[in-house]
Amino acid sequence: MLDPFGRDAKSIVREFGGIEALLRRIAKYVDIKNVLKRVEVLDMGELPEDVVNMRDHDDVLTFYALLGALAFSPYGIEMELVRRSNARIYRERIKRSGRVSGLTIPLEPTKPSDIPERDRMILEKTLHGEIGEEERKRHRLKYRIKLSSFLRLWEGSLKDLYIRKGYAYLTEDQALKLWEKAFERNLERSVNLLYEIRDELPGYYEELYERLSELARERFKERLGKFSGEAQPLRFELFPPCVKEALKGVPSGLRNYAITVLLTSFLSYARVCPNPPRKNIRIRDCINDLGVIENEILPVIIEAGNRCKPPLFEDQPHEIKNIWYHLGFGLTDKPSLEDSGNSTWYFPPNCDKIRANAPQLCKPDRHCRSIKNPLTYYLRRLYLENRSKERRKEEGGGENG
Numbered sequence: 001m002l003d004p005f006g007r008d009a010k011s012i013v014r015e016f017g018g019i020e021a022l023l024r025r026i027a028k029y030v031d032i033k034n035v036l037k038r039v040e041v042l043d044m045g046e047l048p049e050d051v052v053n054m055r056d057h058d059d060v061l062t063f064y065a066l067l068g069a070l071a072f073s074p075y076g077i078e079m080e081l082v083r084r085s086n087a088r089i090y091r092e093r094i095k096r097s098g099r100v101s102g103l104t105i106p107l108e109p110t111k112p113s114d115i116p117e118r119d120r121m122i123l124e125k126t127l128h129g130e131i132g133e134e135e136r137k138r139h140r141l142k143y144r145i146k147l148s149s150f151l152r153l154w155e156g157s158l159k160d161l162y163i164r165k166g167y168a169y170l171t172e173d174q175a176l177k178l179w180e181k182a183f184e185r186n187l188e189r190s191v192n193l194l195y196e197i198r199d200e201l202p203g204y205y206e207e208l209y210e211r212l213s214e215l216a217r218e219r220f221k222e223r224l225g226k227f228s229g230e231a232q233p234l235r236f237e238l239f240p241p242c243v244k245e246a247l248k249g250v251p252s253g254l255r256n257y258a259i260t261v262l263l264t265s266f267l268s269y270a271r272v273c274p275n276p277p278r279k280n281i282r283i284r285d286c287i288n289d290l291g292v293i294e295n296e297i298l299p300v301i302i303e304a305g306n307r308c309k310p311p312l313f314e315d316q317p318h319e320i321k322n323i324w325y326h327l328g329f330g331l332t333d334k335p336s337l338e339d340s341g342n343s344t345w346y347f348p349p350n351c352d353k354i355r356a357n358a359p360q361l362c363k364p365d366r367h368c369r370s371i372k373n374p375l376t377y378y379l380r381r382l383y384l385e386n387r388s389k390e391r392r393k394e395e396g397g398g399e400n401g
């Protein structure tokens with residue numbers, strides 16, 4: 001199998017009756033040890049042959065098992081481990097096979113007639129006799145892809161690319177980088193979908209997630225430090241547009257939804273428990289005193305309420321009790337930590353609910369693509385920021401990925 005989101009993998013998922021049925025089947029028959037083998041390869045010098053040459057069905061089952069586990073922690077170090085190790089496996093397979101058909105990106109092998117001889121001589125340095133065969137291969141424009149598909153994925157400069165008659169021509173290395181970008185997007189998309197149904201997944205995936213998490217913590221212990229899954233001070237600049245809108249204050253018809261429903265749930269989860277392992281968690285499962293809520297969350301909610309027109313808490317002073325209610329403390333204005341659990345700690349509403357109830361708040365930006373909940377938007381931004389920090393560190397410090 002060359003691509004777990006490609007044509008062949010999709011047909012295996014269909015054979016099992018769709019992704020949810022497949023995940024239930026995996027939980028019954030696939031040994032967690034075999035699944036974890038896929039991530040243990042990350043730091044191996046050579047990839048083990050049994051992993052590279054896995055049968056297609058085993059490949060799909062073990063890979064999708066990892067997706068099920070990631071539903072419990074999208075955008076954490078676990079995703080980083082799964083992404084890097086599996087990209088390595090599939091890259092190796094694509095390279096060895098020399099094939100690109102059936103991949104999620106529409107690459108085609110370049111034909112001799114596609115590139116004028118003169119251009120080829122310059123670009124592939126065919127007249128440079130001093131260049132060895134290996135290096136020559138690296139310069140070869142082996143694949144091409146329609147420019148429109150290419151631009152959807154490519155984030156690098158266009159300066160050194162050969163573009164002709166609506167196609168971008170790529171070396172093997174560039175093609176693999178592009179494939180990896182598509183792999184990453186598909187991985188995110190699938191994990192976001194599964195995040196929605198994580199409470200319905202068999203216990204197997206929670207167990208797998210915990211084992212995966214141990215491996216990820218071991219692998220990234222020095223390099224990533226505080227990662228997105230950990231509670232940390234709020235980063236307002238990385239908030240989703242809908243939450244930024246709520247923070248600005250809203251008109252009267254929107255106030256209760258924007259402040260009490262969206263802002264209260266978003267700020268509390270983002271600050272206290274950004275990656276809840278389950279939905280029925282209580283605040284006291286995550287913190288030991290109410291200081292964080294009283295000093296960091298409530299003031300932000302109250303200020304946003306005061307920015308509304310008319311100001312929410314002047315108009316409806318009892319609404320503060322409702323805030324505590326939504327935080328899970330019951331209807332009170334003087335809660336203690338022990339009260340946590342007296343009501344449900346409301347989880348941030350999904351994007352489709354926000355769009356239905358308060359369409360004025362949803363002003364999607366490019367990060368909203370494949371996002372289904374504002375909290376995962378925030379986790380994603382933290383995750384991407386950590387990754388680019390890591391990249392910069394690697395480029396400056398020479399560490400290996």
Ligand code: SF4
Binds near residue numbers: 350354355363368
């Ligand atoms: S798509 Fe979702 S996260 Fe983005 S602005 Fe709309 S509701 Fe918020």
